[in-house]
Amino acid sequence: MNFSSDLNTSDRISEMFRKLKNESRPALIPFVPAGWPEFDATIDIVKTVEKAGADAIELGLPFSDPLADGVTNQNAYYEAIQQGTNTSTVLETVSLLRKEGIEFPIIVMGYFNPIFTYGSARWVKDAKEAGVDALIVVDLPPGESNELESAAKNSGLHLIYLVAPTSNPERLRHVANYASGFLYCVSLTGTTGARSELSSELPDFIHRVSEYVDLPLAIGFGISERKHVEEVGKLADAAIIGSAFVRTISEASLEERSIEIVKFIRQMKGEDSDFS
Amino acid sequence: MKTSQPDAGGHFGDFGGKYIPETLMPAVAELEECYFDAKNDPEFMNTLAHFLKNYVGRPTPLTFASRLSDFLGIKIYLKREDLAHTGAHKINAALAQGLLAKRMGKRRVIAETGAGQHGVATATVCALLDLDCVIYMGEEDILRQSLNVFRMKLLGAEVRAVDSGSRTLKDATNEAIRDWVTNVRDTYYIIGSVVGPHPYPMMVRDFQSIIGKEAREQILTEIGQLPSICLACVGGGSNAIGLFYPFLEDDVRLIGIEAAGQGLNAKHAATISKGSPGILHGARSFLLQDNWGQVIEAHSISAGLDYPGVGPEHSWLKVNERAEYYSITDLEALEGLKLLSETEGIIPALETSHAVAFLSKIASELNSDDVVILNVSGRGDKDMSTVANTLGVADGS
Structure with missing residues (x-):
């Protein structure tokens, strides 16, 4: 499949969810900060992630003050910035990934200031050209940036919004008005980071969300084990795995990184790993 | 505005x-x-x-600084937040x-x-x-x-x-x-x-504006006129906005002093003077950041001013030219601390010392009948070890 640049790239996101409907399993979306662990590591990591059978990648745009992230992602962001990763290099990386034949959705997740400083409209234009399908801005609630919102809308780039267990009906209605692509349900009140158990409130929370939103639902924050992915599969359409994946990468030696990534993703998908 | x-x-x-x-x-x-x-x-x-009233000890006094006024050739009133309970x-x-x-x-x-x-x-x-x-x-x-x-x-x-x-x-x-x-x-x-x-x-701001409300009443009672300048240090900017706010509609110059740290071309915390608009900690405001929107570490000898952001209302007052913002270095602030200590017997916090230093720097450009209200945001006890380490105990004594 070859997407030309004038084709609406949002197709990749809807296509992913359409395909998965028949497989009755949630999309598996790992998260990794761009430009980390080494400045040029991202290309190989994402290629491996796609080959291993993940359904999309969420690339972190590093920020110096990631106040919704736990310590695992904070440290990774810090290292990425130290190594020279910035808004421009992240977009260059995405562009390279597309040139190298990566076809699954690429979602960029970050904080607003680097995008604001780059210029919201300029970022959307360049991201679209590079091959980004969606953007998640952790600290930008819907309605706070007209410039980013209208640029995204006009270009067909999905702005993915988040809802949290604290979101009341009023907030859910508000977010639903702006949502596009899918909705990111934060599994707990807290920062990113691996947890041993998912919140017991999760089923109720997801049930409440689905009353207000027709879009596919992704669940993220704290998902780190196969049993979590299974739970998510019963409730929603996608599982986003951040810190646990970041930790897998940081604990693997450079030589074994690809093997460990494949093992991790197969394990999360519930496939027997005979790779090693 | x-x-x-x-x-x-x-x-x-x-x-x-x-x-x-x-x-x-x-x-x-x-x-x-x-x-x-x-x-x-x-x-x-x-x-x-x-x-x-009964716990914090408000209203705090407005003290006429007679020796400092003589020394600088202008009329200076100190709003004594250093006398509020807990010292700031x-x-x-x-x-x-x-x-x-x-x-x-x-x-x-x-x-x-x-x-x-x-x-x-x-x-x-x-x-x-x-x-x-x-x-x-x-x-x-x-x-x-x-x-x-x-x-x-x-x-x-x-x-x-x-x-x-x-x-x-x-x-x-x-x-x-x-x-x-x-x-x-x-x-x-x-x-x-x-x-x-x-x-x-x-x-x-609303809660801190009691500073300006009291100061405005006190100065009117004391001398029957408004000051020509209200002066305060600015980190996040709460003591400054607290003083400024009740004077916003008056014909009074509002001046905020940021920390220039080791100098504006070195490490500093002069967010309004040298920063650009950005988003940090929930608000859009001026921010010290690099070209890619990564926040730069601020520096000031004063921990209370050592912050790369500033309150959004200050950014608004700055672009609307209702308030003016300048900066003072670590070394100048230490001089300010010594000056107020020696002339008035009030050891100010290092934060406040920035405002004192600025006043002594521009006093010669002011007229002898200019009245300045300087907000003494806090007392300096907490800073004594920093000051002693920097000045040397002999010099500081």
């Missing part, structure tokens, strides 16, 4: 707003509702007034927010602190009102403000050291927000300055 009220979303022009994770959105909405409700509740306002203006907003926490039924209070003054004020209020208290403080600040750390612990607060990033106020604020995101249901976050998401900048 006459008034300075934010719109419904908390925007002062292009600045302010609510740039926070969705988890916190219902919490700030609840806080805003509770704040407006409390403001219109005579019982709440009476309770606050009672504590401000921070108690004004901490007390009011502690009462709000109670009203909202929150049992647990968190706060960030730089110089430790806001931490001490918060710990004090929590002891007074029987609330659990956790204070986030950068490791670097814990070292240079050990006296205040001890005070907070004595008051029953838990002080959590923050070792990420620059290990100062910015990082303590990140960590406090992370705590808030996690414990939002039972926790009230007492923000120490006019920063953060709406309604904090407006609400903290």
Whole structure:
């Protein structure tokens, strides 16, 4: 499949969810900060992630003050910035990934200031050209940036919004008005980071969300084990795995990184790993 | 520009707003509702007034600084927030927010602190009102403000050291927000300055504006005229906005002094003077950042000014040219500290010392009948080890 640049790239996101409907399993979306662990590591990591059978990648745009992230992602962001990763290099990386034949959705997740400083409209234009399908801005609630919102809308780039267990009906209605692509349900009140158990409130929370939103639902924050992915599969359409994946990468030696990534993703998908 | 009220979303022009994770959105909405409700509740306002008078010791005096006035050739009045309970203006907003926490039924209070003054004020209020208290403080600040750390612990607060990033106020604020995101249901976050998401900048300003309200009445009683200048230091900017706000519609120059640290071409904390618009800690405002929007570590000898952001209302006052902002280096601030100590017998906080130093720098450009109100935001006891280390004990004696 070859997407030309004038084709609406949002197709990749809807296509992913359409395909998965028949497989009755949630999309598996790992998260990794761009430009980390080494400045040029991202290309190989994402290629491996796609080959291993993940359904999309969420690339972190590093920020110096990631106040919704736990310590695992904070440290990774810090290292990425130290190594020279910035808004421009992240977009260059995405562009390279597309040139190298990566076809699954690429979602960029970050904080607003680097995008604001780059210029919201300029970022959307360049991201679209590079091959980004969606953007998640952790600290930008819907309605706070007209410039980013209208640029995204006009270009067909999905702005993915988040809802949290604290979101009341009023907030859910508000977010639903702006949502596009899918909705990111934060599994707990807290920062990113691996947890041993998912919140017991999760089923109720997801049930409440689905009353207000027709879009596919992704669940993220704290998902780190196969049993979590299974739970998510019963409730929603996608599982986003951040810190646990970041930790897998940081604990693997450079030589074994690809093997460990494949093992991790197969394990999360519930496939027997005979790779090693 | 006459008034300075934010719109419904908390925007002062292009600045302010609510740039926070969705988890916190219902919490700030609840806080805003509770704040407006409390403001219109005579019982709440009476309770606050009672504590401000009988516990904090307000009104604080407006002291005519006769020797400093003679020395600089202008008329200088000192608004004595250093005489408020706990030794700085921070108690004004901490007390009011502690009462709000109670009203909202929150049992647990968190706060960030730089110089430790806001931490001490918060710990004090929590002891007074029987609330659990956790204070986030950068490791670097814990070292240079050990006296205040001890005070907070004595008051029953838990002080959590923050070792990420620059290990100062910015990082303590990140960590406090992370705590808030996690414990939002039972926790009230007492923000120490006019920063953060709406309604904090407006609400903290309202609570601190008692400084300017009193000063305005006091100067009119004392000399029957308004001052020509109101002067205060600016980190996040709460003591400055507290003084400025009641004078906004008057023909009075409002001057805020930022920390130039080691110099404006070296490491500094002069956010308005040298920064550019950006988003940090929930609001759009001027920010020290690199070309890619990464926040730059600030530097100031004064922990309370060592912050790369500034309150959104100050950014708004700056672009509307209603207030002026200048900066003073670490070394100049030390001179300011010595000057006020020697001429008036008042050892000011290093934060305040920036404003004192600026006044001595520009005094020659002013007229002898110019009247200046200088906000003494806090007392200098907490800074004695920093000052002694920098000046040398012999010089400082």
